[in-house]
Amino acid sequence: MRSSFLVPFSLLVLLDGISATRLALQGRASPELPALLRRGMLSGQVTSLNDSGNINHYANISLNGKTYETAIDTGSSDLFVTSAVPNATDEHYNATISYASGGATGEVKAATLEFAGFEIPDQFYIEAQNISSGFAGTGGLIGLGPSQGSVVRLEGNSSAADTPLDRIFRQNTSTPNYLSVLLGRSDDPDDPYPGDLTIGEPLQNYTDILKQPRLNVTVSSVNEFQHWQTLLDKNGIIGPDGKAIPITSQVNHSIDPSRATVIxxxxxxxxxxxxxxxxxxxxxxxxxxxxxxxxxGEIWILPCNEEVNATFLFAGVQYPIHPLDLNFGKGELTGVVPNGAEMCVGAFQPFSFDPRINDEVIYDMILGMAFLRNAYLLVDLGDFIDGSNSTTAAPYIQLLSVTNATEASQEFAQQRQNGTSAGDLNASDALETDSSSLITTHTVTKSTIKMAAWVIAVIVAAVVVAFLLLGICCFCICRKRGKRSKGAATSAWPAAVPVWSAAPPSYRSLQDPLAAPQAHDEMHKNPNSAPAVYAPEQQYNTVWDRHV
Structure with a gap:
């Protein structure tokens, strides 16, 4: 969770069940968190990406036998808890993790950690006396990012201060050095935000991920800002028009400047x-x-029933994004969508990246939940583990697509368009609005005019067809009567055809969206400071399309 900001929505994790290597994840809404954070918060001296927003996901861990419900995050690397651990050992130094709207500060201590079926003695952690409001009411956070980003390890300057993930793999040498994450969707109102996290093995129904191309983890030019990151293919996003989007990387010292660095x-x-x-x-x-x-800053607003399509490419493999993950519902995003507007939010948000450390730009994109709902993620830590020798392989990432583009389009139509697709409509206009104006009504766009003309054309055509059918019926009746009359030379055509009259049908705009689904807030760490298994082919009914 290093770096952070934006129309934030969080992704941290509740332990639903636990086995030796697998955590079944479940999320829940937290009403205490702010709707939005300044994007500018990415600038400054925040070292970790952290999202503690409206949707919180947690896992139960224990320290010296005391249970803590902690947020889980692959974007940061440290463990902190918000209350005292019994019989903990004081390590005699303090540490601070900086977040977009605060952080966590406290004494570094050591205790026996139990996590995901693993027991790690003398695990260093921060016993936080001061935390940001986003973590109020939680037990803390456990980071599963690269150890290079660990503040506890940096300040401790010893392998004894290694991160929980490093300690697990160093202590359990027979366990493969990887973790995997699958985020999903559910119709179950008691478990609307499912997900799975594994350590050392893939999910049972998704073992094909081990056959996918290995994407090298790129090394950040600033060591403490290392993330699970790789290179997108050159111009590796196919837009709604079916064409590749030209992309220029801003990352300094990239091994391939023609390709974007993504986290x-x-x-x-x-x-x-x-x-x-x-x-x-x-x-x-x-x-x-x-x-x-x-x-x-600016965000894209769009009608809730407009289907949007995009596909990402890594190592030549396509990863289509579900339209419901491209068009998020307004829900509770108060202050984001103008009051009274039945509109939704473009989930892939624009951001003017300026996370510079010593004039270094360290990444181009952050791919969070809206992407990870569509790709099962596996990260092999390789020689990123502290103490690795020269024979240890380099770290890599594997992705397995879990979205069928055709089925996804049908599911979007069912959810948002009453079964009728409108994804092929294109508009030439995009309205830009300024923060000084609060939009409560919208000017009629070309697409609306086109639809109104289309409705009129249908009505006219229906009237013409009705006249023709009426004429044919009259002709047939008269002909039949003529045949029954002896000596009749010809059939009689009716002298007059009754005029068709009907009240015009009531007009309902084709743009009327369904009830806007619930969306959620998130808070992320600024990068610049010091599935129970479920099948992807199931009905796609996201939490964004239902109020929780």
């Missing part, structure tokens, strides 16, 4: 992409426009 982070719900990429995805959508939120 995979469960802590981000809404992926963050360059503004021109977001425009290529949403700018041509009927009725879409940029909405500028004072102090936050």
């Amino acid at each position: 995979f982070d469960t802590g981000f719900t809404l992926p963050q992409v360059p503004g021109y990429v977001a425009k290529a995805i949403y700018g041509g959508v009927n009725g879409s426009y940029l909405y500028n939120i004072s102090g936050i």
Whole structure:
């Protein structure tokens, strides 16, 4: 969870069940968290990405036998708890983790950690005396990111201060050095935010992930800002028009400047992409426009029933994104969508990246939950584990697509369009609005005019067809009567045809969206400071399409 910001939605994890290597994840809403955070919070000296927003996911861990419900995050690397651990050992130094709207500060101590079936003695952690409001009411957070980003390890300057994940793999040498994450969707109101996290083995029904291309984890030019990151293919996003979006990397010292550096982070719900990429995805959508939120920045707003399609490419493999993960519901995003507007939010949000450390740009995109719902993620730590020798393989990432594009389109139509697809409609207009104006009504766009003309044309055609059918019926009746009359030379055509009259049908705009689904907030760490298994082919009914 390093770095952070934006129309934030969180992704941290509740332990639903536990086995030796697998955590079944479940989320729940937290009403205490703020709707939005300044995007500018990515600037400064925050070292970790952290998302503690409206949707919180937790896992139960224990320290010296005391249970803590802690947030789980692949974007940060440290463990902290919010209350005292019994009989803990004081390590005699303090540590601070900086977050977008606060952080966690406290004494570093050691205790026996139990996590995901593993027991790690003398695990270093922060016993936080001061925490940000986003973590109020929680037990803390356990980070599963690269150890290079660990503040506890940096300040402790000893392998004894290694991260929980490093300690697990160093202590259990027969366990493969990887973790995997699958985020999903559910119709179960008691478990609307499912997911799975494994350590050392893949999920049973998704073992094909081990056959997928290995994507090298790229090394950050700033060591403490290392993430689980790799390179997207060159121009590796196919937009709604079926064409590749031209992409230019801003990352300094990239091994391939023609390819974007992307971070995979469960802590981000809404992926963050360059503004021109977001425009290529949403700018041509009927009725879409940029909405500028004072102090936050611009976000894309669009009708809830507009299908949007995009596909990402890694090592030549396509990863289609479900339309419901591209078009998020308004829900409880108060202050995001203008009051009274039945509109939704473009999930892949524009961001002007300026996370510079010593003039270094360290990544181009952050792919969070809206992407990870569509790709099962496996990260092999390789020689990123502290103490690894020269024979240890380099770290890599594997992705397995879990979304069928055709089925996804049908599911979107069922959820948002009453079974009728409107994904092929394109608009030439995109309305840009300024933060100084609060939009409560919208100007009629070309697409609306086109639809009104289309409705009129259908009505006219129906009247013409009715006249023709009436004429044919009259002709047939008269002909039949003529045949029954002896000596009749010809059939009689009716002298007059009754005029067709009917009240015009009531007009209901084709743009009327369904009830907007619930969306959620998130808070992320700024990067610049010091599934129970479920089948992807099941009915796609996300939490965004239902109030919880």
